[in-house]
Amino acid sequence: AQSVTQLGSHVSVSEGALVLLRCNYSSSVPPYLFWYVQYPNQGLQLLLKYTSAATLVKGINGFEAEFKKSETSFHLTKPSAHMSDAAEYFCAVGGYQKVTFGIGTKLQVIP
Amino acid sequence: NAGVMQNPRHLVRRRGQEARLRCSPMKGHSHVYWYRQLPEEGLKFMVYLQKENIIDESGMPKERFSAEFPKEGPSILRIQQVVRGDSAAYFCASSPPSTDPLGETQYFGPGTRLLVL
Numbered sequence: 001a002q003s004v005t006q007l008g009s010h011v012s013v014s015e016g017a018l019v020l021l022r023c024n025y026s027s028s029v030p031p032y033l034f035w036y037v038q039y040p041n042q043g044l045q046l047l048l049k050y051t052s053a054a055t056l057v058k059g060i061n062g063f064e065a066e067f068k069k070s071e072t073s074f075h076l077t078k079p080s081a082h083m084s085d086a087a088e089y090f091c092a093v094g095g096y097q098k099v100t101f102g103i104g105t106k107l108q109v110i111p
Numbered sequence: 112n113a114g115v116m117q118n119p120r121h122l123v124r125r126r127g128q129e130a131r132l133r134c135s136p137m138k139g140h141s142h143v144y145w146y147r148q149l150p151e152e153g154l155k156f157m158v159y160l161q162k163e164n165i166i167d168e169s170g171m172p173k174e175r176f177s178a179e180f181p182k183e184g185p186s187i188l189r190i191q192q193v194v195r196g197d198s199a200a201y202f203c204a205s206s207p208p209s210t211d212p213l214g215e216t217q218y219f220g221p222g223t224r225l226l227v228l
């Protein structure tokens with residue numbers, strides 16, 4: 001079985017501050033890990049993914065995530081938040097014939 | 112290359128009616144996934160299909176829901192005798208042929224928002 005836990009359903013940061021969105025996964029096979037972003041009334045789009053190459057993965061819009069097997073984590077970070085980063089972010093793990101999504105974290109950016 | 116298309120974008124049905132949601136995957140994609148999104152509940156997997164085959168339907172309710180992906184034409188998610196609890200956003204995603212589809216990026220459509228009155 002596999003699962004994803006996103007800590008914090010709502011996160012608020014000030015514009016220019018560090019963004020840290022937490023994701024822990026459970027999978028008994030080597031996982032594929034993804035971060036997707038969803039803007040209001042739109043579908044999800046891929047930010048980045050880990051597929052057993054480099055443990056530090058760089059994505060679009062300045063986001064990156066680090067795969068830490070010992071901590072079963074794949075946290076998403078961005079050094080400096082921008083107003084346009086306000087959206088909902090989903091962590092996902094691939095394996096066992098399907099991709100399992102976390103519950104999502106809504107990021108609010110305060111001017 | 113057009114993205115994943117879903118129609119209709121909004122669908123209103125009365126209780127007991129049928130809802131048909133359509134998804135046209137990206138050109139060249141042979142894997143289709145359906146998800147349901149409810150407020151504050153995240154994205155729930157429903158079904159994974161390849162052309163003419165259901166690969167995994169473990170997330171589909173046992174009654175009233177069905178999905179198909181025919182050789183020709185879009186994938187269809189069908190909900191019979193809708194109830195108010197079926198109101199949600201339904202998203203379709205597609206991915207290209209692969210020896211390991213679960214490592215492939217899924218490309219999402221804009222969703223169909225179903226409202227059951």
